[in-house]
Structure formats: structure tokens, C-alpha cells
Amino acid sequence: MACGGLLLQCAEAAKARHFKWEVSNMFWSPDGEEKVLIGINGQFPGPTIRAKAGDTIVVELKNALHTEGVVIHWHGIRQIGTPWADGTASISQCAINPEETFTYRFVVDKPGTYFYHGHYGMQRAAGLYGSLVVDVADGEDEPFEYDGELNLLLSDWYHESIYTQMVGLSSKPFRWIGEPQSLLINGRGQFNCSLAAAHTPGSNQCTTSGNRQCAPVVFPVLPNKTYRLRVASTTSLASLNLVVGNHKLTVVEADGNYVDPFVVDDIDIYSGDSYSVLLTTDQNPSSNYWVSVGVRGRQPKTAPALAVLNYRPNRASRLPALAPPATPAWNDYAHSKAFTYRILARAGTPPPPATSNRRIELLNTQNRMDGHIKWSINNVSMVLPATPYLGSLKMGLKSTLAAVRPADTFGRGYDVTRPPANPNTTVGDNVYVLEHNTTVDVVLQNANALANNVSEVHPWHLHGHDFWVLGYGDGAFPGDAGYAARLNLKNPPLRNTAVIFPYGWTAIRFVADNPGVWAFHCHIEPHLHMGMGVIFAEAVDRVGEVPKAAVSCGATATALMANDHV
Amino acid sequence: MACGGLLLQCAEAAKARHFKWEVSNMFWSPDGEEKVLIGINGQFPGPTIRAKAGDTIVVELKNALHTEGVVIHWHGIRQIGTPWADGTASISQCAINPEETFTYRFVVDKPGTYFYHGHYGMQRAAGLYGSLVVDVADGEDEPFEYDGELNLLLSDWYHESIYTQMVGLSSKPFRWIGEPQSLLINGRGQFNCSLAAAHTPGSNQCTTSGNRQCAPVVFPVLPNKTYRLRVASTTSLASLNLVVGNHKLTVVEADGNYVDPFVVDDIDIYSGDSYSVLLTTDQNPSSNYWVSVGVRGRQPKTAPALAVLNYRPNRASRLPALAPPATPAWNDYAHSKAFTYRILARAGTPPPPATSNRRIELLNTQNRMDGHIKWSINNVSMVLPATPYLGSLKMGLKSTLAAVRPADTFGRGYDVTRPPANPNTTVGDNVYVLEHNTTVDVVLQNANALANNVSEVHPWHLHGHDFWVLGYGDGAFPGDAGYAARLNLKNPPLRNTAVIFPYGWTAIRFVADNPGVWAFHCHIEPHLHMGMGVIFAEAVDRVGEVPKAAVSCGATATALMANDHV
Known part of the structure; x- marks a missing residue:
């Protein structure tokens, strides 16, 4: 390690x-x-x-x-x-x-x-x-072998500017940004044309010549070698699935932590996730193969992204003979859960503490506020302050925290299968103060959104920590009843991003051993913008000296000036 | 006063x-x-x-x-x-x-x-x-009489976002933003239709019903009254001319200073200008009349803006019978000069000091720099610093000023009629340090731009001061030879914005009696963005205590922190 x-x-x-x-x-x-x-x-x-x-x-x-x-x-x-x-x-x-x-x-x-x-x-x-x-550091080895690497940074792409998107999300009436126009692999995609038009009725073949910014991505490989594909997703909205025509994938790493290797036909990648998968070029070497990236979890209105796995010495421009492989049906959640549940720690991964000192239960709901639509956690939609928390808490500027701390639980009995009975929410700085070296469990509870029969996938990302993903459940979190029994304390994977499935819950555990102020939030950009996150203020008194440049704004800047005037 | x-x-x-x-x-x-x-x-x-x-x-x-x-x-x-x-x-x-x-x-x-x-x-x-x-303050009177007021805030309007505009202006190769899509009166205009389609062949009549954001502006008036039209321009690019069908206009105020009244058919308004004009409703009261605002100084690709002067009790929706009045030909500079030269101080306006302590001559040129296009003053294109000047100069942060101060003169012999012989420029913080209570003359010299036979109008705006406009000349500023003789020291108007005409020069005078740091720049937004301005740092040691909030950023924030860390 x-x-x-x-x-x-x-x-x-x-x-x-x-x-x-x-x-x-x-x-x-x-x-x-x-x-x-x-x-x-x-x-x-x-x-x-x-x-x-x-x-x-x-x-x-x-x-x-x-x-x-x-x-x-x-x-x-x-x-x-x-x-x-x-x-x-x-x-x-x-x-x-x-x-x-x-x-x-x-x-x-x-x-x-x-x-x-x-x-x-x-x-x-x-x-x-x-x-x-x-x-790995010099002298260290990865716990698996490979001959080469391919890097795939995945994203989605909107034609509207983020300014227009943000105004829409903040407007009354609310204007949803819609689905992205394209998916990008390493910043390249194709809008309104297909690299594989022959297999896509009604589409136009993209012009693939030259070095245009949207030219197809080509991954050159040699036959009978093993490649490490490093795959990460920084999408704004889309949950993704990646499949390589005719090739199996062996998952070996998730979010910078080794996992117990397992073989799959395709992998899900939520925004904020990263994976390493091994691929062996054991197929007919006279052909190239498609890498296909499609949308999951929302009815897709965005065409899959394609790249070419180019078996050398074939020409890169020689399109694969086979049709691009199809990614699973967008709403095949059973497929997604099966994949996610197979991610377990590789032997040698530090195990979690057997018990926790505190359990924070966070109910994810979609709400209304004064004509706006918000995402809320335990009925508080996150609004960030003008002066950053790290500086203001370190310097003891008390006014920067609301007097009432957010709740550690949303109680039992909330019906996660229906729209919220009381859809109104409040906004605030939902800061959870964590004591040094305590072990914290967080249970993320998904629920029905404002519309009937809608519950979305949310990938939650924690800053400052990896966490163990202890378990998942469908429906409402049962509370203490059987909680411990349902957790995997044996080989839970370490990650920094964990998904909550529709109507389900996910439990994570981490040790508050890294003083700082850390965001914990849904990694879907418009959801975060609409308030879907909380803040962990962790042992701020133990934070070392903060560089001036990090606090040279707002109340932390003026607090250091002797008088009202300069 | x-x-x-x-x-x-x-x-x-x-x-x-x-x-x-x-x-x-x-x-x-x-x-x-x-x-x-x-x-x-x-x-x-x-x-x-x-x-x-x-x-x-x-x-x-x-x-x-x-x-x-x-x-x-x-x-x-x-x-x-x-x-x-x-x-x-x-x-x-x-x-x-x-x-x-x-x-x-x-x-x-x-x-x-x-x-x-x-x-x-x-x-x-x-x-x-x-x-x-x-x-005017209670108990004071304006030096002219009127029965009512009409307010006209004029602007131009682009459909591209300013982000796209700014990137284009900063790009290599340069991308010009083009002409605005519309002119607005009080924030309302009409794109791709005309309020007076009957008089505009090939155009569609705008839908004028309802309270749409682009509904026509109506100015209700009563017959046989005198109205004060307050007209100001905050255009990004366009120089404007305003005319009211069948009505004469008496100019009485410019930029917050009374002027010797004079009667015209139309007025020019450059970006940054403001005027009061008196209009008497002495025309046939059974008709309404058009107010028309058109483009000057650039070949217009933007339709005139129209508003309705609504003689009550006529209905506002009753369109004027006559065609909208035409504004002068865009390149009729003789007309523009005649108007500008008629603006003189009203009796009682403080006269300028008879002599000045310093003359700063500023050559306006369009230049190239490393593939970018810039506007420069004495060959320096203005770039503003991260930390504002007022705070950094007040606090004596020496590093905020370049060691070499910009030049007070561009010398004689520059050929203003041709593109610059050496089109290359530099960027910098062209700060002119002014001594307290000195009298400063500034001569703004226009010149040919990068393309042959192009010289544009530039309205220069000074912050912190009004100035006397002492005179104008065509061609290159002659220097000391006959300078004083060409100035109007008797009744020069006080203004805060003065225009330089193509290939000409304009001389202004002000007393540096207001400690501060003041911008002086072309009020055309893309020109300023491309560096067309200078800074006057005036007796900064005499500036009073600056509120903390004005300096709580950058070097002025960190300078007040005791150590490197907090």
C-alpha cells in the first residue's frame, strides 16, 4: 500500500x-x-x-x-x-x-x-x-500486473452556459437544465452525428478526419496484453456505464483503494467515482473494438459516447466491424446493485472499527421553498456562507455558525415511497461538528422526490476521508433494529463516493482523524447547487496554521484588521 | 447651484x-x-x-x-x-x-x-x-422652468453573453463582438420587428400589446407644456442620436452641469454622457409623435429604437401618423462637431484656472500584442491589478506600482492619419500620480486604428471630477505652439465625459482637489476591456480612513495579518 x-x-x-x-x-x-x-x-x-x-x-x-x-x-x-x-x-x-x-x-x-x-x-x-x-512509490508494486495503461476521464456536456443553467435552477418557476447534449471521453464527444452511423439508423456519420477538438478518442493497444483502464467520472448529471465490445473487465481499484478483483461485462460509474479495470486484448486482432459509454438511472436523451480500442497494427481509422456494444437498460437497477454490491475490499485493506461513536442519519428529499425547488438533508437545504468555514471556525468567529445545529436523525416513520407530506424546507448552513478521533456512521436515506414515483440515484462524495461502505438497504432505514446485523464489517470497501439507490439507504463509517472542514454532498452538480449537501467541521481546533491567502476575504480578512478603517 | x-x-x-x-x-x-x-x-x-x-x-x-x-x-x-x-x-x-x-x-x-x-x-x-x-435642494430652483419630466436611459443590447464577448475580445485571433442587436430605451427595445413597420419596408409590425418586457416605451404628455427630458447613455458600444418628431430640443444640462441653453433638432449622446433637454408640446395635439434613437459614428447595423410621445388624451397605442424621424447620417461628423462645440457653460459656472501646472498628453492607439488586439495610451494598454490601487497605495504597498511611471507626452511627429508604424504595445498599470491641488490639463489625441482609414469616436470619462472642456482640434495636437491661444477659458463647459473625434484631439482641465484613485477611460465597454484607460492617483496620502470592506482582499488583506499563517 x-x-x-x-x-x-x-x-x-x-x-x-x-x-x-x-x-x-x-x-x-x-x-x-x-x-x-x-x-x-x-x-x-x-x-x-x-x-x-x-x-x-x-x-x-x-x-x-x-x-x-x-x-x-x-x-x-x-x-x-x-x-x-x-x-x-x-x-x-x-x-x-x-x-x-x-x-x-x-x-x-x-x-x-x-x-x-x-x-x-x-x-x-x-x-x-x-x-x-x-x-505506487518507488520500490512498491501494485497488487496486480499489467502491460500498459489507458486513461478515460468521462464527463457530460451541455450546450447552455452554466450561467444560464444556474439561473434556471434558482428561478421561480424552476427551470430544469434537462439532459446533457453529449457524453465526453477525455473531453471529446460527438453531437448530432455518430461514429458508428452504419449501426445507428437515422444518424449521420461523423467526420473523423483531422485533429478536430471533437475527433474520436483512440486507445492504441497490442494484442495479448493486459491494460489497466483508469476510468473516472466528473459528469455534471449523468450516471454512466462503460462497456468494451467483446472484452471482459476485471475491477481492481475503486476511488484510490484496491478491491477484491471481480470480472464483469460492464461497469457503472457515477459522478465522483473512479475505477481501475484490467482488460486483456485477447480478441481477434484483425479488428478494432468499440468502447461505449451510456447513461444510467435517468431515461437517456443523450447518445452514448464511443471510442476506439485500436488493436495495432490495424489503422485507428478502421471502424470496428461489430456494432457498438449496448450498455444496460437505464432503469435496470438490479444490474446496478449487483455491480455495486460486488465491490469489496481487497485483503490487506484496513478494517473499520467494530463500533461507532455516533450515527448521523441524513434524509435526502426534494422540496419547495418560496417558489424555488431545493434538495434538502433532514429538511435543511445547504447554503454556503460568504466567508469560508475553515477560516471563520478556526478564528472563532462565532457568528458564522447558526445557533441551532442540524439534527442527527430524521426519526422513524417517514414514508420514503411517497412525495414529502410537507414539501416545505428551510435553508441553512447544516454544519455537523465532529469530535477528534471519533468513529462516525452516516446513513444516507433516499426517498421519493416531489413527483410521484420518482426517486433518483445520488452519488455522495466525502472530502478529507475515505470511508467504509458498510451496507445498503432497500426502503426506509430500520433504525437500531437489526442495524449492526445488516452491516459488512468483514471486508467493506474503502471509498470516497457512495451511491444511494432509489428508495434505498446506504451506511458508511469513517474515523474523524483529519482535522478540517469537509464537504459531504451529492456529486451531481445541479443537485449540489440546489442544496444537497452537509458540512463536517472536524476538530477545527487541531487544524494547523492556515495560509493567509486562504482566509484573505470576508469576515476572516476584516477580523484581522485592527480598526473599522484602514 | x-x-x-x-x-x-x-x-x-x-x-x-x-x-x-x-x-x-x-x-x-x-x-x-x-x-x-x-x-x-x-x-x-x-x-x-x-x-x-x-x-x-x-x-x-x-x-x-x-x-x-x-x-x-x-x-x-x-x-x-x-x-x-x-x-x-x-x-x-x-x-x-x-x-x-x-x-x-x-x-x-x-x-x-x-x-x-x-x-x-x-x-x-x-x-x-x-x-x-x-x-435641487429644498429652497433652491433650477435655472429654467418646466412642467414635467421624462426619463430616457439609453443602452444597446447584445444577444451574446458578456462571457462570450470577453473571450472573443481576449482571443487569438481576435474576435470582434460586432454591432449590438438592439437599442434600448429604459431597458426596452424591439428585435426583428418594428413599432413603425408601415414606414419601414420589409419589416414586421411588433406586437405591442400587454406588458411584455419589450413593450414600447410611452411618454405621456399634455399639450402646451414644457418637459425636461433627462437623457443618459450607458451603451456598451453605440454612440447615439436622439430626435423627437416635429419637436425642437433646448439643451440645458450636460453631465450634471448647466449649459448655456441652445436649440437643436437632435442631440448626440455618447456612452457616458447625460443631458437635460427641454421640449415644448406645441404640435398638433391630435397626434402622437415618435421619439427615435439611432446610431452614430459606426456604420449602423442596429435598427433605431423608438418610443411614443403620447399627447394625452390620445390613446398611447395610437401610432404616430408620421414616419419616425431620421437621425443624421452616421458619418456626418460635421453635424456631431457642430453639436458638441455648441455646449458651453451657463453663466455662473465656475471658470477654470487660467493656467495649468502640468499637461498630460495621451495618444490613443489600437495595437497588437502577442497576437492580441489592444487599445493603448502612450503605448501602454491598461491592465488592472488583483489588489485595488486605493488600498494598496494608501497602505504603501510599494510593489503595487511599476517602477517606471508612464509618460506625460507622446512627443510630436506621430502621424495620426496612418496606422501605427510600430503597432506593438505593452501592458501595464499606467498610473499617473497627481499632486494635491495642482491644475492638470489632459490632451487626448485620437489617431488611425490598425486598419487604414479608420479612426473612431471615443468618449472619455473621468471619475472623481468634473473637468472643463477647453477645446478641440482636428489632426495632430500642435504642442505648445499656439496651444493656449486655441483654448476657451471664457465659458468652457464642465463635464465628466468628453469625446475625441476621429483624427482629432480634445483638451480638458481639472483641479486635483479630490484625493483618491480615479479611473479615466474610454467609456466604450469593449475598448476599456481592451486597455483603453489610465489611472490618476491623486494625493493618496490625504485620503481619509478607508472602510475595511473596501480592502478585504488580496495584498491589502494579507498585509494586515501579522504572520504568514492564521
Whole structure:
């Protein structure tokens, strides 16, 4: 497990990797339609960071947007001891103002497949993301073998600007953003045409020539080798499924943690998830094969994304003879659950504590408030403050927390199968204060949305921690009755993102051993924007010295000025 | 002149006027096409402020945008003693972050026709503006009589978002934003249809019924009365001309200063200008009349805006029988110069000092830089700093000013009739440091742009001051030779905005008696965005105590923190 618990030993080999990035708006045509997006150093997606476990990553991030702040979250990196580098606006740091540079400095302590993305407004959906891959430290080995790697960063793509999307989500009456126009693989997709038109009645064949920004992605491979596919999803809305024509996939890693290997025909990837799967190129080498990515969990109105698995020396432009493989039916939840339930920890993974000190039960509901539609947790829809929590709590600015703390339970008896009896919600800063080194269970309870017979999948992502996924259940969480008996304490997987299935519940456990202020939220961008999250303020008194630049805004800036005037 | 020089006497009658505003994005259809714009309290344009000379205006401005900062500039208000309330991002204050509230508090010391607008990025072009009208103090009289008022806030309107516009202006290759799609009167216009289709071959009659956001503006008047039309322009690009069918206009005020009344058929209004004109309803009362606003100075691709002068008791919906009056030919500069040159101070206006202590000559050129197109002043294209000047200069943060100060002259011999021989420019913070109570002349020199035979009109606006417009000339400024002889020191008008005509120069004079940091720039939004401005840092050591909230960002925030960490 590389330097996981052996930081001192690894320190010698580890090194600092420096990056200078500039974030700016630019014209780009990810799916053939031109749009203004947010890129880094003129690239979309942003540059891939590649490091070794134990390395220190140093990113000097200049904001070259004109009027917008920016932050970058390093998704899956726990930021042990550096909570101010977690890159969450209003939570871990002041947004970086235009023309300012902020230096992110943090250790990637654990090998795995990660990514990074904007975490302010809906800037992730505007294209602010890229891959972050951490290899094992020198002298360490992965617990499986492979001959090469293929990287697949998956996303979805809207033609409307995020500004228009955000106004719609905040409007009365509410305007839903609809389904994305395209799915992208490594920032490339095809709108209004198909790479495999011969197999798609009524569609036009895409022009695949040249190096257009929407050109198909080609993964060159050699026959009879084993490849590690690193797959991560930073979609705004879509839950995805990936399948490679004729090839089996062996799942070996989830969210930067090794899992007990298992073989499948396809994998589900929710927004915020990352996986490594092994693929052996054991098929007829005279053909190329399709990689197909389709939508799950919502009636798809977005065409699957395709890429070419190119068996060399075949030409990359030689389209696969077979039709693109179909992903499972969008509403085949049994298929999805079967996949998710098979994800278990690889032998050697640290086991969870046998018991917890506290259980926080979070009911996920869709609600109304003053003509707006919101997502709420225990009837509070999250609204983030002007001054980030980490600084204001560290500096003891009491006014930054509401007097009434949010509830640890929603009680028993809530009918998760029907729209909320009382659909009204409130907004607030639903901050849960966690004591140092306590073991915390969180039960996420899904429910029916405002419309009858609607309950969606929500992938919840925790910052600052991996957690053990102890179990899942259908229907209402039963409470203490039989709770412990239903948990897997033997080999639960460690992850940073866990899904709740429609009408079901998911239980996770983690140890509050990383002082900081951490977001825990649905990773679907419009859902987070509509309030679907909570905050964990964890042993803030133990947080080390916060860099000035992380607190040079709002109340934390003015609190340090001696008088009312300067 | 009300409380101009009599603040103490007026203080008794003056009062504070409080406003609570919230700035947010919203859907709106100013010309029938829906778009996301920036509104205030759900309105577009923002609420009109109406006050009396000597009043204190207090605006608690909450930023409810999602990721963008915001400021509001009170155009024409000199902010005597309150330079931090001038509302210029990067210059007078830190941009107000999302969810923050900043309180603008300033005295409107002088009656007149003003307006306010965003002054960050191109937020003005996104719709962030409104009217500000200051009446004479109680017991004072205007120096002319009228029976009623009509308010006309003029703007132009693009269907592309400002984000797309800004990216295009900053791109390599450069992408010009083109001409606006519509002209708006009080935020209303008509795209792709005409209110007077009967007179406009090939056009469709607009649907004028109901209270649509693009419904025609109606000005109800009674026959045989005199009305004061308050006209101001906050256009992004367009220079305008206003004409009212069959009616003469008597110009009595320009930019909050009384002028020697003169009668015209039409008035030019450049972006940043404001005028009061008197109109007597002495025409056939059985008819209504068109108010027509057209484009000047650029080959118009935007249809004139129309409004209805509604002689009561005629129905407002009764369209004028006559065709809308035509505005002058766009390139009839002789007409424009004749109008501008007629604007002279009303008797009683303070005269300028007879001589100046310093003359700053500013050559306006269009240039190239590393594949970008820029506007430059004495070969420096303005780039604003992350930390606003007022705070950083007041606090003596030396690193905020470049070591080399910009030049006071561009020398003689520059050929203004041709594209620049050396089109390359540099970028920088072109800050001119002004000594307290010195009299400063500024000569603005226009020139040929990058393309042959192109020289545009540029309306320059000065913050913190009115200035006397001493004179205009065609061609290259002659330097000392005959300079004084060409100036009008007898009755030059006081203004805050002055135009330079193609290939010509304009000379202004002001007394540096208002400590602060003041922008001086072309009021055309894309030109300013491309660097067309300079900064006057005026006796900053005499600036009073700056409110914390104006400096709670960047280097001015961190400078006040004792250590590197918090």
C-alpha cells in the first residue's frame, strides 16, 4: 500500500512536483459545437497530473477569469494536515480572485486514480477538470500486473452556459437544465452525428478526419496484453456505464483503494467515482473494438459516447466491424446493485472499527421553498456562507455558525415511497461538528422526490476521508433494529463516493482523524447547487496554521484588521 | 447651484436615503429575445434613485451572483471625500464577493442627471445599470422652468453573453463582438420587428400589446407644456442620436452641469454622457409623435429604437401618423462637431484656472500584442491589478506600482492619419500620480486604428471630477505652439465625459482637489476591456480612513495579518 501509513519511510524518495496553471475562459468545441468553457493553460480537459505516492504536489493556480473566483478540488486526495488545500469555495478557502495566484501544496499519500475539478458554483460543469494519477512509490508494486495503461476521464456536456443553467435552477418557476447534449471521453464527444452511423439508423456519420477538438478518442493497444483502464467520472448529471465490445473487465481499484478483483461485462460509474479495470486484448486482432459509454438511472436523451480500442497494427481509422456494444437498460437497477454490491475490499485493506461513536442519519428529499425547488438533508437545504468555514471556525468567529445545529436523525416513520407530506424546507448552513478521533456512521436515506414515483440515484462524495461502505438497504432505514446485523464489517470497501439507490439507504463509517472542514454532498452538480449537501467541521481546533491567502476575504480578512478603517 | 459650495448650509435639509439592493442573474427579454442578464431586486434596469442635492445615498448592495464579484459605479458623482465608494473594481475597492454585502455611502452634492452601472469586467453590458437623478435642494430652483419630466436611459443590447464577448475580445485571433442587436430605451427595445413597420419596408409590425418586457416605451404628455427630458447613455458600444418628431430640443444640462441653453433638432449622446433637454408640446395635439434613437459614428447595423410621445388624451397605442424621424447620417461628423462645440457653460459656472501646472498628453492607439488586439495610451494598454490601487497605495504597498511611471507626452511627429508604424504595445498599470491641488490639463489625441482609414469616436470619462472642456482640434495636437491661444477659458463647459473625434484631439482641465484613485477611460465597454484607460492617483496620502470592506482582499488583506499563517 505504498506510503499509506509509512510516510516517514517514503519521504526520502518522494519529491515535490511543481505546476504553473492559468485558468481562463476559452472557445472550444468538445462535441463539435463551439462554446465558451473553462480551461487550464489553454487545454481542455486540464493537464494530467502524474505523481508517485508520497510526492508533494505544488500547483500555482492563477485565475485569469475576468470577474469570477475559482478554486480547484483534488478529488479523492484526503489532504491530511492540509485542509486549506481541499479547494472548496466557502468551505476550505476564499475563492481565488481574478488575477490572483493561490498555491495548492499537498501530499498525494496513496496510489490510485483520481481527478481534480472546480468546486465553485457550477464551474465543474463548465469544463474545469482533469486527471490526477498517483503511482505506487518507488520500490512498491501494485497488487496486480499489467502491460500498459489507458486513461478515460468521462464527463457530460451541455450546450447552455452554466450561467444560464444556474439561473434556471434558482428561478421561480424552476427551470430544469434537462439532459446533457453529449457524453465526453477525455473531453471529446460527438453531437448530432455518430461514429458508428452504419449501426445507428437515422444518424449521420461523423467526420473523423483531422485533429478536430471533437475527433474520436483512440486507445492504441497490442494484442495479448493486459491494460489497466483508469476510468473516472466528473459528469455534471449523468450516471454512466462503460462497456468494451467483446472484452471482459476485471475491477481492481475503486476511488484510490484496491478491491477484491471481480470480472464483469460492464461497469457503472457515477459522478465522483473512479475505477481501475484490467482488460486483456485477447480478441481477434484483425479488428478494432468499440468502447461505449451510456447513461444510467435517468431515461437517456443523450447518445452514448464511443471510442476506439485500436488493436495495432490495424489503422485507428478502421471502424470496428461489430456494432457498438449496448450498455444496460437505464432503469435496470438490479444490474446496478449487483455491480455495486460486488465491490469489496481487497485483503490487506484496513478494517473499520467494530463500533461507532455516533450515527448521523441524513434524509435526502426534494422540496419547495418560496417558489424555488431545493434538495434538502433532514429538511435543511445547504447554503454556503460568504466567508469560508475553515477560516471563520478556526478564528472563532462565532457568528458564522447558526445557533441551532442540524439534527442527527430524521426519526422513524417517514414514508420514503411517497412525495414529502410537507414539501416545505428551510435553508441553512447544516454544519455537523465532529469530535477528534471519533468513529462516525452516516446513513444516507433516499426517498421519493416531489413527483410521484420518482426517486433518483445520488452519488455522495466525502472530502478529507475515505470511508467504509458498510451496507445498503432497500426502503426506509430500520433504525437500531437489526442495524449492526445488516452491516459488512468483514471486508467493506474503502471509498470516497457512495451511491444511494432509489428508495434505498446506504451506511458508511469513517474515523474523524483529519482535522478540517469537509464537504459531504451529492456529486451531481445541479443537485449540489440546489442544496444537497452537509458540512463536517472536524476538530477545527487541531487544524494547523492556515495560509493567509486562504482566509484573505470576508469576515476572516476584516477580523484581522485592527480598526473599522484602514 | 444648490449645495455645490454650500454644504454646511444645506446639511440641515439634507437627508440620508437608504436602499437595499440585491444583484443577481435573471432571465429577461429586453428586446423580445430572452437572455440571462444582471438585474437589481429583480428589475431591469435597476431601480431609479431620486434624491436632492446634499443628500447622502446609502446603498446596501448584496451580491447574489454565484461566482462573480460585483461593484457599482455612481457615474457623475464626484465622491468628494469618499473615493472608496466610487465603485471601480481593482481601483477604488475590492469587488464584492458572492453573498457579501457592501455599503455604498456618499453625498450627491450637485443636482443633475446621472446614472449608475457595474464597473467590473463587462458587467455594464450585461445590464447592470440604472438612473440616478438629483434634484435641487429644498429652497433652491433650477435655472429654467418646466412642467414635467421624462426619463430616457439609453443602452444597446447584445444577444451574446458578456462571457462570450470577453473571450472573443481576449482571443487569438481576435474576435470582434460586432454591432449590438438592439437599442434600448429604459431597458426596452424591439428585435426583428418594428413599432413603425408601415414606414419601414420589409419589416414586421411588433406586437405591442400587454406588458411584455419589450413593450414600447410611452411618454405621456399634455399639450402646451414644457418637459425636461433627462437623457443618459450607458451603451456598451453605440454612440447615439436622439430626435423627437416635429419637436425642437433646448439643451440645458450636460453631465450634471448647466449649459448655456441652445436649440437643436437632435442631440448626440455618447456612452457616458447625460443631458437635460427641454421640449415644448406645441404640435398638433391630435397626434402622437415618435421619439427615435439611432446610431452614430459606426456604420449602423442596429435598427433605431423608438418610443411614443403620447399627447394625452390620445390613446398611447395610437401610432404616430408620421414616419419616425431620421437621425443624421452616421458619418456626418460635421453635424456631431457642430453639436458638441455648441455646449458651453451657463453663466455662473465656475471658470477654470487660467493656467495649468502640468499637461498630460495621451495618444490613443489600437495595437497588437502577442497576437492580441489592444487599445493603448502612450503605448501602454491598461491592465488592472488583483489588489485595488486605493488600498494598496494608501497602505504603501510599494510593489503595487511599476517602477517606471508612464509618460506625460507622446512627443510630436506621430502621424495620426496612418496606422501605427510600430503597432506593438505593452501592458501595464499606467498610473499617473497627481499632486494635491495642482491644475492638470489632459490632451487626448485620437489617431488611425490598425486598419487604414479608420479612426473612431471615443468618449472619455473621468471619475472623481468634473473637468472643463477647453477645446478641440482636428489632426495632430500642435504642442505648445499656439496651444493656449486655441483654448476657451471664457465659458468652457464642465463635464465628466468628453469625446475625441476621429483624427482629432480634445483638451480638458481639472483641479486635483479630490484625493483618491480615479479611473479615466474610454467609456466604450469593449475598448476599456481592451486597455483603453489610465489611472490618476491623486494625493493618496490625504485620503481619509478607508472602510475595511473596501480592502478585504488580496495584498491589502494579507498585509494586515501579522504572520504568514492564521
